[in-house]
Amino acid sequence: MIKFPKNFYWGSAISATQSEGASAKDNKTETTWDRWYKEDPYKFYDQIGPELTTNMYENYKEDVKWLKKTGHNSYRTSISWARLIPGGKGEVNQKAVDFYRDYFQRIKDEGVELFVNLFHFDMPIEMQEIGGWTSREVVNHFVEYADTAFKLFGDLVDRWFTFNEPIVHVECQYLNQYHYPAEVNPEKAIQSAFNTQLASSLAIQAFRKHELDSKVGIILNLTPAYSRSSNPNDIEAAKIADLIACKSFLDPSVLGEYPKELVDLLKDYDKLPDYTDEDLEVIKNNTVDFLGVNYYQPLRVKENPYEIKEDAIFLPENFYTPFEMPGRRMNIYRGWEIYPKALYDIAINIRDNYNNIEWLVTENGMGVENEERFRENGQINDHYRIDFFKEHLTELHKGVEEGSNCIGYQVWTFIDCWSWLNAYKNRYGLVELDLDTQERRIKKSGEWFKTLSENNGF
Template identity: 50%
Template sequence: MKTTFPENFWWGCAESAAQTEGEADTSASITNWQHWYQQQPERFFNQHGPQHTRNSYSCYKQDVKRMRDIGLNSFRTSISWARLLPDGKNADPKAIDYYRSFFNELKNSGIEPVVTLMHFDMPYLMQQKGGWTNRAVVNDFADYAARCFELFSNEVKHWITFNEPIVPLEGGYLYDFHYPNQRDFRMAAQAAFFTQLAHAKAVNAYRASGQKGKIGIVLNLTPSYPRSINQADKKAAHIADLLFNRSFLDPSLKGHYPFELITLLKKYRQLPEYTAEDLREIATATIDMLGVNYYHPRRVQAKIHAIHPQAPFMPEWFFDNYEMPGCRMNPYRGWEIYPQGLYDILTNLRDHYGNIPCFISENGMGVENEERFIRKGIVEDDYRIEFMQDHLRGISQAISEGSACFGYHCWTFTDNWSWLNAYKNRYGLYRFDLSDGSISPKRSAYWYQDVIKKNGF
């Protein structure tokens, strides 16, 4: 059965500054990730820290040529706040030249740059102020965003404020896989609110600039499926959805938070501090487009055991995670492979969020030790091709049923450094050889080239 896509569909890939650029020769200040690596290198897989990226800062022209060769018409990347504004205020001329040249290289190759303002890498000087728990950092981010809009208005017409804003909050304030390694739900709630407020201020600054492009946010929407039709299981899934999806989805698309979420946090004395003016700012900053990152579903059930009365407040007060027997798994990440989830996301956006124009901003499969699949010099990553095909079928079906999805960006173009996992799991269409720095296409790159050429498969 043939799977096709609309004319002018975005076919692209996604990467980020912190995971690719390297510690190049500019006056960039240190990021939270660089600081953390200096403090605890043993927490990073094989002690590969952020200095071990493939140095796209110096080889972006070769990268763009490869993108052009396989036919990409769009590419999502990010600007490093620490590189562009090393002291938080003044722009580094070398960084301006680099980003301007990179974006123009993309445009001149027929590839639309989609640029994210923040993809996890907070300048450490902002973290020293308290990061997203400090209102002052909200204004610092708004100033940074306005500067980006001013500097790159000719090159960039599609902006993203944040990539997966909930992840640094989960990792940094709940589950200890991002800096600053806290475990405090109230701090997480405050950081979440100020992140949303920073997003709103950036959106409103963009609108005030009078530019003609579009601005949005990228959210990792992870559908919460109950173990059964039992009301307790369904309630558990509903609360998980409120906490992990709708906490950013509703204010970004509807301009306000779900009443049930506010009621829940108020009941347990976990509401962040905010003002009426903050809520007005958020209400006026609904977005033009939404990026959807999807890798796996969330399956939950009602609590099996009671919560200890002295235990710190956590999302798991309301549900237990559940692994469905017989499900298809990616054992290297421990994630379920469930393409239906992507179809369900797009259907939900169509039916409950005004069918906002959206694109799949990340989707991909990470596999460990891909070298064992090398045959005649090429990684035969048929598992990645199958993963992408299955998810693209779900996207195509959703579009045929009225979804306003207009693009697909796989994660990622070339194997990149991936936070604590470093190079443990590889996601790229192109292989990055750590031993000599060479880059070569995998079988999936040729497959994707053919899909783009045919606008389907």
């Protein structure tokens, strides 16, 4: 039997926008997702937007009871900035305070440790309209919001996170067009990345002043970059891919400094963001207490063999191109490679290069389309998801046995939820959501996860 360390965290993660619904209820204002759906609903799978989602705003009192039924001893959600502080600045919404305090208290009453994230892609539209993460004004408003959250909920929260997957909103807003405002503007992407890191560090600085009994971290989606071959050109491509995809936030968040190679690369192309020496001091002096790691797929790359024209847009793909490894295993529904060994590689990298900081897996999961196919005696038998968890946990356990300071494993997600442009195309939950009736039904994976947690292993 594979056993994990005593007091290991078992649980799941979800976000406010993807679970709460009630987009325009009780004084909540628009986010970028609400606005984008209004403008371009055809971009969303089946034209399902963020208005209803899993409707936990209405159902949370019952939904939290599913946590123990599925073996949770920890659970991560986020606060909606636009719900707590409508418009992103100004007065606090008391109805939101009442909701979150009751929601959080009920989670605690279930004997589940509460992890709360402050930003999960849900920018209030008023903040985006003044520049989003490219704006210093927005950074300041975010820090005010974070400080408010620490004051209001600090007595309930066991672990805080400043951001979820910050590289994603950087790339998706200003390079790949998967988040609003869907621009292709590398200068904005670079400034957004720097300002996001600064906002995280300033929020940590604010957190320290409250002297809470909790810890604060950041959640990064670490996608290890693997080169096509041992050819020096491929190896260099993977090195640059890792700088951009992982180290751009990992190094300043944990070590307090940007990697010199990344700074030199941007400098060579005259693409450094606007910053001050004071900003760098803030980043240096306000590193995280611990790290959350989301892992779904590796990043396989090869050299870019083509010459880039002088006036080409400055994009990461100028330095490397994706490599489709022959014989790779795929989750065909999501289009992602399944490669559990990367979780071991992440564990060892954190051990050896990041001071063996305390960390946990904050997301790992498998989205599958049309799960109704697997219903047996009224229950979805998602054996594929159980196998996925087992394989990844086996590799994670190897890393823990070799000294990596991993303290937990949280899956995405505990109940089927809305997933940005994909809406409900792929399901990830331990608990099934019937969109038509809003009924909740436990899947086989939910039962298995409870046994996993009770045994602290499998």
